[in-house]
Amino acid sequence: MGALTLKVFSDELREWEFIEGEGIDPTDSFGVSLRLSIRENQIFLAEPNDPSTPWLTDKGRLFFDGMFDKSSDDKQTNWEGFFSDISELMYFIDHLNLHKRNAFSFIFAFENLSLETLNMLYLLKQNCSLVELRKVESHKGFNDFESQYQLSSTLDKPKLHMSSLGILINTNPRYEGYVLNLNLRQRFLKGNFKLLNVGSMLDLTFPVYNLGSNFSILKSLAEGSHLSCQDIKNAEFPVVITNTEIFKRNDAKVFAEVLKYVNVLDTAWNNVNVLNHNISSVGIQSLNRFLPLSTEDFVNFFGLYCINASLGSTANMKKLVELHLLDIFNMPSTLPNKVLVDHNVNSINDSVYSKGQNKLFNNYFHLPTSLFLEDNETYINTQGFIKRTTKLINFKKNSKASWQITRKFYANTKSVLFFNNTKDNKLINFDSVNSFNFKNYVNFQFYAVQTLVSLSFYLTKKNLPLSSASTNNLKSVKVKVLNTKVKGWLDDFFNGNGKDSFSYNSYVLVNCSKITRSSTTNFF
Structure with missing residues (x-):
């Protein structure tokens, strides 16, 4: 006789049909190694795979529940039409900036980026003077030394x-x-x-x-x-x-x-x-000091390009977007035709566009990107270790990888002659036509290598923090200490972090959060 199990369980989970794969936990900044059980391009089980850390939280075990959205439509995206329209718009704005004192800019707001996409965005910024890179989070960190952010x-x-x-x-x-x-x-x-x-x-x-x-x-x-x-x-x-x-x-x-x-x-x-609060925060700070979005950015801009960022869930962006109700951004010097590009897995910013339509934005484009674990990506965790993901699933058919979309954007800007960018056009840029050569460029800020493979020596080496040993003789600026409380924390695994892009869509995690809050508090 066999074991007495439910028919639903026996039909869903057959262990011999699973394909084992290795990944990382994207719900925190450590990126703990995971052992994933995959069947039919979906993840059914996540277990810890690191011998030194044989532990995994509920978020790490159930984050994949919020990855697969079967209700999303699979309509085809006109990629060529989008890049041609954006290139023509940027060419027109560049000519318009020649006759204006306050030049219009194209703002790229990002969050939760891999090193591949981040380095390509930095190349795009060097190649085109219209592009401005901004973080969605409002904090201004210090990254002079590694000891200040890891x-x-x-x-x-x-x-x-x-x-x-x-x-x-x-x-x-x-x-x-x-x-x-x-x-x-x-x-x-x-x-x-x-x-x-x-x-x-x-x-x-x-x-x-x-x-x-x-x-x-x-x-x-x-x-x-x-x-x-x-x-x-x-x-x-x-x-x-x-x-x-x-x-x-x-x-x-x-x-x-x-x-x-x-x-x-x-x-x-x-x-x-x-x-740090997520897996990509250290990599962003290690490249450059990016400023957060502010109200000044929404005065002279002609487009907002959101990469893995939700305008409705982030407190800083939610405040800035809702200011259109007060007509703060409707100034005589602003451009009436503004575009919103939603570079996310799903069209999560369409509701924000509907609120600000004909006031803050006039056109909307959605560029579907690949899911997590659908591409080989590189990160730096909060300890300084380099973490890599391997391509394990192929769930979304009409999507592209984030670094591929950014590379196409970069290639289109090189084909357009910008008159206001004559100085930057003479700079030496990296030739990213071949994807393998571009992969080698990713870690030039740490090591110069010929191949980026899983057996490379630097993938197992830790980035040791640097600190300033010399005393600064300059007089420091006086800063007023505010007599206020620090951020309040809730004993809830869902609200405690909330910085990843998977927990908000997970049905299991949301229900567990409601049960926890209702049983431990009396004000929810």
């Missing part, structure tokens, strides 16, 4: 065992980076370790001493009037952990200067750690 080696297990004190500032490692939370828990179980928290009261599965949620606590630590100053003074090799959310504050850049007065930060130990 985790340092002090959080590795050998060095973390030397530390006796940890300070969390406006971060929740259980939901932002569960790998970091596991390392902190293992260090606490070893004994002689104390963790202080500046922010919301969190349940990190081990005791944490909460100092409060007000940002002025850092000021009291620097003055020596806080009770925890004695613990900091007697600690050995303390570590400070924060995240990129703190850089949304205007007074965020003074927190490192404040902690120097209590000897928390040591140049030789390099104990400052910045936890």
Whole structure:
């Protein structure tokens, strides 16, 4: 007799019909290796594949539920017509800029990009003066050194065992980076370790001493009037952990200067750690310092090109788009015919276009892109390791890879003569006709190699953070510290992070989030 199982289960999950593949977890910034079970171009099971981290959260196990949208239409996209129309529009705007004082620009707003697409966008910016690259997130980070935007080696297990004190500032490692939370828990179980928290009261599965949620606590630590100053003074090799959310504050850049007065930060130990919110954040900051979108960008522009960005779910973009109701952008100097290009998997920005139609935008184009794990992509995680995805599925037939669409855009701009770009046209650009040569260009900012394969030596090497060892003799600018609270966190795996593009579409994760909030809180 066979096992007594449901017929639905036996029809859906037959283990011998699965194809095993390797991928990474895109729901956080560590990119933990996964073992995926695939059948008929769909993912049915995700399990941890890293021996050092045999753990996976619910988001990592169920993120693929939000990838496959069967209700989306499969109508054919007129790719040639789109690129020809955009090229003619850019050629017309370039001639128009010759007679105007305030030149119009084409804004590329991006989020969650791979290194391939990001480098091609940077080439496009160098080739065409009309293009402006902007981040959707509103924080202004510092990327002079790697230690300012990624985790340092002090959080590795050998060095973390030397530390006796940890300070969390406006971060929740259980939901932002569960790998970091596991390392902190293992260090606490070893004994002689104390963790202080500046922010919301969190349940990190081990005791944490909460100092409060007000940002002025850092000021009291620097003055020596806080009770925890004695613990900091007697600690050995303390570590400070924060995240990129703190850089949304205007007074965020003074927190490192404040902690120097209590000897928390040591140049030789390099104990400052910045936890990122998604897998592509470190790669974006490692290339250049991109400015966030602002109201000034929407005054003199003729097009908005959104790459893997939702205008309705992002707080910064939602605020800027809704300003059209006040007629702020309808100035005499603005261009009436503006275009919105939706470079996403699905047409998620069509509702925003319908609200701002004939006021903020006049034309709408949707460029369907490939799903995650439908192309070979390269990322840099928050620890400095290079993570790669391999092509495992082929779900969307009418879609193109993001870097292929950007490369086609780049090729069309090279065929158009821009009169305002005579200086940039003389620059040496990379010939990206051959895709294999372009793949080699991706990591020129780190290593010069001939082939980009999975057996390359640098894929297993860590990008060690650099820090400034010399003291700056220049007088620092005075910054007013705001006496306000830091970001409040909810004990909910769905709302705790929310930076990936899969959780919002997952039916299982949304229902689990509703059940968790209804059982633990009384204000939802």
